[in-house]
Amino acid sequence: MSAPTIDSxxxxxxPDPSLGGGSPSxxxxxxxxxxxxxxxxxxxxxxxxxxxxxxxxxxVLLGVLSYAFVMGFYAVDNRWxxxxxxxxxxxxxxDFMQKLxxxxxAIEDLKVDMTxxxxxxxxxxxxxxxxxxxxxxxxxxxxRERTHDRLTGPQLAAxxxxxxxxxxxxxxxxxxxxQLESVIQSDLAAGLITKGDAATQLAxxxxxxxxxxxxxxxxxxxxxxxxxxxxxxxxxxDVLEKQAELxxxxxxxxxxxxxxxxxxxxxxxxxxxxxxxxxxxxxxPYYLNANGGKRQYFAFVPYDNQSYATVGAxxxxxxxxxxxxxxxxxxxxxxxxxxxxxxxIFKTQLRGLTILMDLARPESAKSQTVFLxxxxxxx
Numbered sequence: 001m002s003a004p005t006i007d008s009x010x011x012x013x014x015p016d017p018s019l020g021g022g023s024p025s026x027x028x029x030x031x032x033x034x035x036x037x038x039x040x041x042x043x044x045x046x047x048x049x050x051x052x053x054x055x056x057x058x059x060v061l062l063g064v065l066s067y068a069f070v071m072g073f074y075a076v077d078n079r080w081x082x083x084x085x086x087x088x089x090x091x092x093x094x095d096f097m098q099k100l101x102x103x104x105x106a107i108e109d110l111k112v113d114m115t116x117x118x119x120x121x122x123x124x125x126x127x128x129x130x131x132x133x134x135x136x137x138x139x140x141x142x143x144r145e146r147t148h149d150r151l152t153g154p155q156l157a158a159x160x161x162x163x164x165x166x167x168x169x170x171x172x173x174x175x176x177x178x179q180l181e182s183v184i185q186s187d188l189a190a191g192l193i194t195k196g197d198a199a200t201q202l203a204x205x206x207x208x209x210x211x212x213x214x215x216x217x218x219x220x221x222x223x224x225x226x227x228x229x230x231x232x233x234x235x236x237x238d239v240l241e242k243q244a245e246l247x248x249x250x251x252x253x254x255x256x257x258x259x260x261x262x263x264x265x266x267x268x269x270x271x272x273x274x275x276x277x278x279x280x281x282x283x284x285p286y287y288l289n290a291n292g293g294k295r296q297y298f299a300f301v302p303y304d305n306q307s308y309a310t311v312g313a314x315x316x317x318x319x320x321x322x323x324x325x326x327x328x329x330x331x332x333x334x335x336x337x338x339x340x341x342x343x344x345i346f347k348t349q350l351r352g353l354t355i356l357m358d359l360a361r362p363e364s365a366k367s368q369t370v371f372l373x374x375x376x377x378x379x
Contacts, residue, residue, distance in 0.1 A: 074345045080369045081299040082344045086289045096286040103274050110267045117264045128253045163219045285354045297365045302352040308372040316371045317364040325375040329359035344368050
């Protein structure tokens with residue numbers, strides 16, 4: 001606002017005519033003609049303007065000094081903390097809950113898989129135990145059969161030779177029986193014997209031939225038996241094949257058991273790691289915020305102020321962020337996970353940690369800053 005133009009004529013002295021001055025000018029005459037009330041109004045306006053200018057100047061100076069004091073105060077103070085309002089619907093909370101649910105679901109899936117693997121391991125262990133018990137029995141049976149073959153093989157070979165000798169003798173006798181058959185036919189034709197005698201003699205010859213045929217069959221079978229007992233035949237190979245299959249099944253079970261045991265061990269370790277991760281996650285403010293039954297109040301503490309953030313330390317809320325402070329609660333828990341926020345005053349990036357506050361006055365959670373340990377200015 002521009003200052004009103006004040007005529008300085010009322011303050012000038014009238015010239016002395018004796019000193020050579022002339023008569024009063026028209027302007028001086030006009031000033032003498034002004035009433036005293038108008039002159040007083042001009043003086044009041046000028047005084048008001050000067051007072052207003054001084055007040056504005058002091059207000060600006062006070063504002064600058066206050067700003068400089070606040071800046072300097074937060075530059076050197078190491079007890080302040082910035083309240084945080086965490087919502088279960090913000091991005092970090094939702095991401096945290098998603099990972100937590102995924103980890104818990106993974107644990108449940110692994111537990112189901114571990115139960116199935118344990119059942120499979122138990123079944124394969126029983127099968128292996130049965131096969132392992134069968135293997136020595138089969139080995140004993142093979143050894144017993146081989147021992148028996150070694151004992152009976154030579155005997156059967158000797159009997160086979162004897163049988164062959166007997167068959168040769170029988171064959172020689174049958175040659176004579178064929179000549180005798182011709183004699184019987186001749187005697188019957190000559191009437192020297194009756195038909196009944198001839199038939200009886202011919203039947204005996206046929207029986208002898210049948211016995212010889214049976215003897216030859218028995219000789220062949222005996223030869224086969226000797227071959228089975230004195231050499232490694234197909235039956236022995238079948239037994240050995242069964243033994244090889246048995247041992248192969250045992251080896252496959254061993255490999256499967258080893259893989260299943262390693263998988264079970266890895267699943268168990270994975271469950272332990274996930275549980276440890278969940279236990280660590282439970283130390284996060286986002287976990288308490290998502291699972292707590294009541295509203296939780298948190299605050300950010302820079303690393304420079306960490307020494308005053310102790311469990312049980314009083315929390316103060318102040319008017320104008322630094323004066324007329326009152327105790328509003330205590331520090332309940334400290335979270336070691338790092339947080340990065342903007343400085344509430346300087347708006348620069350700060351690194352620090354999060355604390356959980358137990359507030360008697362929940363509205364203090366909306367303050368720009370709170371102070372830990374004691375009042376910042378002792379009042």
